Amino acid sequence: MSIDEAPPTAGATAAPRTGAAKETLEDYTLRFAPRSYRKWGTGTVAVSALGGIAYLADFAIGANIGISYGTVNALWGILVFAVVIFLSGFPLAYYAARYNLDLDLITRGSGFGYYGSVVTNVIFATFTFIFFALEGSIMAQGLELGLGIPPWIGYALSTIIIFPLVMYGMSLLSKLQLWTTPLWLVLMVAPFVYLLVQHPDSIGQFFGYQGETGMGAPSLGAVMLAAGVCLSLIAQIAEQIDYLRFMPPKTPENKRRWWTAMILAGPGWVVFGAIKQVVGLFLAVYLIANVAGGADVANEPVHQFLEIYNQFLPPWAAIALAVVLVVISQIKINVTNAYSGSLAWTNSFTRVTKRYPGRLVFVGVNLLIALVLMEANMFDFLNTILGFYANCGMSWIVVVAVDIAVNKYVLKLSPIQPEFRRGMLYNVNPVGFGSMLVSAGVSILVFFGAFGSGIQPYSPLVAIGLAVVLPPLLAIATKGRYYLRRTDDGIDLPMYDEHGNPSGEVLDCHVCGESIERPDMMACHEHDAYICSLCLSQDKTGEHVLPAQV
Template identity: 85%
Template sequence: MSDQLTTTQDQGDSPEDHEHHEHHVLVGAEATKETLEDYTLRFAPRHYRRWSPGVVAISALGGIAYLADFAIGANIGISYGTTNALWGIAVFAVVIFLTSFPLAFYAARYNLDLDLITRGSGFGYYGSVVTNVIFATFTFIFFALEGSIMAQGLYLGLGVPLWAGYAVSTIIIFPLVIYGMKVLSKLQLWTTPLWLILMVLPFGYLLISHPDSIDAFFSYQGENGNGATSLGSIMLAAGVCLSLIAQIAEQIDYLRFMPPRTADNKRRWWTAVVLAGPGWVIFGAAKQVIGLFLAVYLIANVAGGAAIANQPVHQFLEIYSDILPAPVALALAVILVVISQIKINVTNAYSGSLAWTNSFTRVTKRYPGRVVFLGVNLLIALILMEANMFDFLNTILGFYANCGMSWIVVVASDIVFNKYVLGLSPKKPEFRRGMLYAINPVGFGSMLISAGVSIAVFFGVFGPAIQPFSPLVAIGLAVVLPPVLALATKGRYYLRRTDDGIDMPMYDEDGNPSDEILVCHVCRQEFERPDMVACQTHDSVVCSLCLSTDKLKDHVLPAQPKAAEPVPAAS
């Protein structure tokens, strides 16, 4: 969609001015219409969030149906041995659960995606553009990985050449993602039961019929037989797993649609947030362990098993073949792969299109439509697949993990320490243009330092002894630097304004975002109170997207005078 949401200038009295204004409004309304399908780039309003906590949670967890975990678990086990791999997976699970919890809570409580949370958690209005690029990179790397697995399944089951399978696995996603959350929630709900049965069946069969495979699993020393337990190997394994840390951003793209938390639904609300937010890593870690278990079984019991042990489609096919006739086994393996890859890649494509669109809109002040960047994300993923990225999986994911960890851990650190412990960052999130500084050195600086130093460690700049510990370097710096920089700057770069010019409460008596309706005078659409700001040049209000596309700063409120601007305190 190429329509651009533009801004109005002060209205003149001439017919030409009036006609020009009407044109702006019509174009803006068209662009706005698309964003209202699932509130792209916006606060998700209460009147749209009609799903129960359980439905939101199941939809979010449906997005972790990917088989990449099986490949990751197999790869790190083959490289470092079972013991090192299991400890690495444990490190991965603990780090991700702890860092994801505050992010998931903020998304569900205040109905914002992770980019909008990042803006007000130490990065600033433009500072979070770089984290959007990091997240978009995550989505197309994992889209390519999942698409590669699907292509392997199509080749095995239907004889489709890999290059064609890559194209099919990409093109099939496009029509499913166009319509946003309404279609995705139904897709995830309908496909989850069958997926669970097909995934759990082979693992349960091996445990019952081949109990000796358990001893073989724990004694496996890796492909080179040098899998003795070592901290370096554990951290290298954990580094690969931690590339999945940005998965919480995809979980949040669903969690932002949670209903308001009330006294009546409090328990169900918290259960859904914990399970579908940080809880995703429990399921992810389990899949990695199962992937390694199946790989070790193939290596020990199947001729030529070492060559296919890290390919999920072969893992499942071999086990199905022990239970069922060959044609049925092959059919089930292909069905499992196709269902899994569609479930996760609709989420990858959807979230990636949001991330690209968000960055582009803020930088250029132009909204081209999410569908444009859906195509861009899919094209990049297809190129990676055709370049056979599957063969370089450990290196790609190990490098990416440093960027992802730096971003996620910095935001989590800002929420926990700067908002709740030090009170230097406002507790209530802020994302609207004009209310935030362009760049906040607290989060933006912390992330650049953390990512830069840890990537240098990853590539051996500081010597081979410390090289395996780049994940610890990234995490350590990302935890410590935000409170240090917040203290050094006294929290003055969080809020450019403390008053948005609207004399109406932002939150209701339960602390949930208000559902009061206001009309944006630019696009003439109705939005709820948290999405709106007073207009600088008109006696009216303007929505967050119209502010984002305001090239002339016609609607953006000026900074508050320094004398009137207190140091942001916990509220």
């Protein structure tokens, strides 16, 4: 539905509205993604999701940790990063694709409660504007280098160009990612292949590089510091899920394609991310060892590619391709950052205020925050921000993953099927919410040296360790009583079809007048009728909310 067509505030029955709500504009921001809207095949969803990881920040991250800690420690750090993110991302991606929910809706029923996940939405929204600003600054560097555009104008251009592309959600984003991916792949891979073929000695230089500190041998502290920087990307799984929620139903006929797409586009994103970090370090080492002044620009992706292009292309072509690569990469990732950030902000705002202003309002909010970060040149302390953020992101993601994998499937204390609707959940569940607060709080203290410099590099391990141990302990201590406020939503129709997919049965919401699929509906407490989850979330009086079951 559009901004102007948001449903009236729940609290009184409204007559059905004329005309269909423009849900394609809002992309089911606060609710289950219905079967009728999920018209894309598994391959399209997977390519669209993977198109969102085209960012160049991976190249800069790989270069920075290699320059700081040497190739060996950087590679081990990247491996730790990849393993943690794959294992934690798998259950989240599966739930998103299977039940067609974004990560906020999954988080609500996986230990956090209806209002408890507002905090995690803010964490995720922060991720999107930090990385939007980082990618926007890289694009501005490219525009300055290739076209002489001043950075402050480049920052504005890299922001303004995104807004119209994000307006129509998945409908446009799927086409954009599909069309741009082949060219992006060629431009990214060409320099790496050229060095391997024409300069095979660069391989030995790469593995022998010891960084600024001369670390040739593996060091656990250096490995964990490197992994901590990489793990700031852990919330990327939430952006992958914003695409995966549009997966088609899993059936016996498509199950192989379905599983392949889910794994590749879900936790599998980290394989591609790790490869980019390694390539970024490889290019940086080559520049440091072989190009005059290369050490000054080795961690800047624009210069990494330009310097290599210059070796086998005319200068004009080299700079043109470098600019094209930067612009395509920035657009591919920042449409996802802006889109996912708008979902997170809208979710939080609507639950707290009971008002639904529309997703596009928060596209503007997210872009404005990112632009302020870029224009204020706040990147001098972004490394500290990323390290701090990584502890919050890891705590959230790992807690939800453990709740799904352990509390649901092993301990059977958390309900297997996800629940997100108001009235069905307690406002706050101490299992996930408490675990995240303790995990994030303690690991942040470790990160800033509160427990001494000896343990300081291991804040990622502290965050992960507490996030793994606490949810099962708290679930057992509370006997799982704070997961569900109700077990009956007042509707006799089954929630799932014969294959375990969310039902496609349609019911009418008596508040907004729209026909909504069964998984998004509840019985109304005050009327002999049904109400959709979006209208229920805006019920300021609570009169439509079913009472708790004793």
